[in-house]
Amino acid sequence: MRKLVAGNWKMNGTGTSLAELEALKNSLAQSACDILVCPPATLIARAHWAIKGAFPLGGQDCSSKTSGAFTGDISAAMLKDAGAASVILGHSERRQYHGETDAQVAEKAKAAWAAGLTTIICVGESDGERQANKQNSICHGQITGSVPKGATAANTAIAYEPVWAIGTGKTPTNDEIVQMHAHLRSCLTESLGEGAKGMRILYGGSVNPSNAEQILNLAEVDGALVGGASLKAADFLKIIAAVRPH
Ligand code: PGA
Numbered sequence: 326m327r328k329l330v331a332g333n334w335k336m337n338g339t340g341t342s343l344a345e346l347e348a349l350k351n352s353l354a355q356s357a358c359d360i361l362v363c364p365p366a367t368l369i370a371r372a373h374w375a376i377k378g379a380f381p382l383g384g385q386d387c388s389s390k391t392s393g394a395f396t397g398d399i400s401a402a403m404l405k406d407a408g409a410a411s412v413i414l415g416h417s418e419r420r421q422y423h424g425e426t427d428a429q430v431a432e433k434a435k436a437a438w439a440a441g442l443t444t445i446i447c448v449g450e451s452d453g454e455r456q457a458n459k460q461n462s463i464c465h466g467q468i469t470g471s472v473p474k475g476a477t478a479a480n481t482a483i484a485y486e487p488v489w490a491i492g493t494g495k496t497p498t499n500d501e502i503v504q505m506h507a508h509l510r511s512c513l514t515e516s517l518g519e520g521a522k523g524m525r526i527l528y529g530g531s532v533n534p535s536n537a538e539q540i541l542n543l544a545e546v547d548g549a550l551v552g553g554a555s556l557k558a559a560d561f562l563k564i565i566a567a568v569r570p571h
Contacts, residue, residue, distance in 0.1 A: 328541060329482060329525055329548035330565050331361040331445060332555025333385060333413060338364050343375045348558035350379040357570040358541075358548065361445075362555065363413055366399050373408025383411035383445070386419055389432035391439075401433075401440035411443045413550070415471050417488045427470025434473050438480050445482045445527070445550065446472050448509070452489035460487070461508050468512040478523035484550040485509055490530025492552060499543060502528055506545035534563035541568050 334342075346362060353360065363383040364372050372382055384404040391400055404412055414437065415430035434444045448467035450460040464485070472481065485505055490496050497505070506526050513521035528540055529550030541549055541564070548568075554560045 326478075326523055326525065326547060328358040328546075328568050329361060329527060330358050330541070330561075330568065331383070331411075331413075331482075331484075331527065331548065331550050332363060332561055333416070333529075333550055333552050334362070334364045334556060335385065335418070335552060336365060337556055338368055340368070340371065342556075343368065343371055345556065345558045346372050346376050349561060350376045352558065352562050353379060353565075356565050356568070358565060358568040360565060361411055362561075363411070366404065366407070369404065369407040369409050381410040382408055383413060384409045384442075385413050385416065387412050387414070387433055387437055387440075387442070389429060389436045391436065401437040401442050405440050405442055409442060411445065412437050413445045413447065413484075415467070416447045417449055417486060417491060421488075427467055430471035431473045434471070434476070434481070438475065443480050443482070444476075445484050446476075447484045447486050447529070447550070449484075449486040449488050449490075449530070455487065455489060460505065464505065464509060465512045468509060469516050472513070472516065474517065475520070476517055476524070477520045478525065482525040482527055482548070483509060483513065484527040484529045486529035486550060492531070494531050496531050496536060496540070499539060502540065503543055503545045506543075510545070532564060534560050534567070537564040537567035 360380040387401040388398040450463040525547035527548040
């Protein structure tokens, strides 16, 4: 399985930021991993033209509805039309600031697949939940509730993003990452059976050029979802280069 390094720009970037994508395009030698960049929705179409298919682009959220009176929402078909191939769903910032539930994330995933997008479905425990040693049950519940039947390695990747590691510079130890990824693998097999085979499980939360090598080369880690360090091509390229060919 090729690893996937995905960048999540969150609510960062205007037209001038397209230069970072062009720099990325020009420096992508034969990388040992797959790459995806998820800029804000307003930039997807321009990014699509700018990079001329050099790597796939994704959205950061989509509606579970196909069209209609949903002011401010963006459908999966709209993302696809703009040039996206994928969409991040159930990010902790969506869950936290927009009250998204597991059931809503699952509906969004079905809408994304129906529009021809692949999905990255995010799960992860909060600081308090980790302190209380509840991370396994929390993530089990999120996998069961947010990853619908029909998820396969071809249409879905999972991102394990402990909330306390996002944007904080803190990361779990390698052992904690390995344990959680193994746990998520067994949750996926329990709920999806054969469908879970080969599904990528990415790690996300404060991945940067200094820690990428040790995290990305763990056998249980099938890639990374990178926030802050994906905004500058130079940093993101270092993370991509940290993936060892195998
Ligand atoms: P971070 O964000 O790399 O800035 O911690 C990761 C994410 O939220 O996807």
